[in-house]
Amino acid sequence: MTNEFLTPAEMAAACSVSVDTLRYYEREGLLDDIARTSGGQRQYSSNDVAWVQVLRCLRATAMPIREMRAFAELVREGEAALADRLDLLANHRKRIVDQVAVLHDALELVDHKIEAYTAVLAGTPKVENAGQTRNPTLDGKGIRAS
Amino acid sequence: MTNEFLTPAEMAAACSVSVDTLRYYEREGLLDDIARTSGGQRQYSSNDVAWVQVLRCLRATAMPIREMRAFAELVREGEAALADRLDLLANHRKRIVDQVAVLHDALELVDHKIEAYTAVLAGTPKVENAGQTRNPTLDGKGIRAS
DNA sequence: CCTTGACCCGAAGTGCACTCCAGGTTGTTA
């Protein structure tokens, strides 16, 4: 008979992390008060699932573990720490926006190169010195590049 | 009297990396044939600057060093490896696009939380159980959350 | 009861991308 709790293996699957990572997060103070069976085995609730998913979202956007711990602690403190949590998330929001800008720039560079490569491969390079093997715009190494 | 070359310190500044990182990249096979003075000190060219900026762009979008090395090697091989380079960059392009999607999702989550926190702080929470201290949508920890 | 697989724990190990160190050389400036 199944109940409302998830085993470690089920939890890991639900959050797309390893069981080890779950234990690691707990050790690091990111998770607290995980329910246990009488025998001491963990029983994760749906709240735990939601929380770990939030953590994974923060990690996926490069928030360091120690900052996630700070956030977890603020959540533990309740409403009193709401302003601090807002602050932390606002800072992180800015970092996310910065990352998007970096990715956008990179995408432009990569697309530019892909276009140039494709043109050369198709035998129709767009640049003036078309037939030559030296083309600085092609890969940023200029003189020796192809 | 200045010439067309940059000293290691100037190069580091021009590429926003440390001198150590420049040497590390060279050791790792990402840079080749850096010019030297008669005394053995490095002299970076503007081509080197452009190339390192490309490398930094790839790193900033999470390309591993070993893949950057593979790319550098393909560039060394010249036109013969153009198709392979195109392949590598196309793969990386996909990863960049995936990262953008992840950031976009994260931004939604963070914005949602920021909005919820702001509403509570302003005393005008949008949710039905407005006056209570338990609000699952606020931080993903439901029961114990504020 | 017995096996077997999932689970428990603290601690050690891993891979990555740098970063720092020690001891010596170069090169510019006073």
Next chain:
DNA sequence: TAACAACCTGGAGTGCACTTCGGGTCAAGG
């Protein structure tokens, strides 16, 4: 020519986020 910063090298060290290990415990099926 003396001082001093910037440079050179190989190698060791760092911080991060996990991941693996070893030895023991728990729980469900046969």
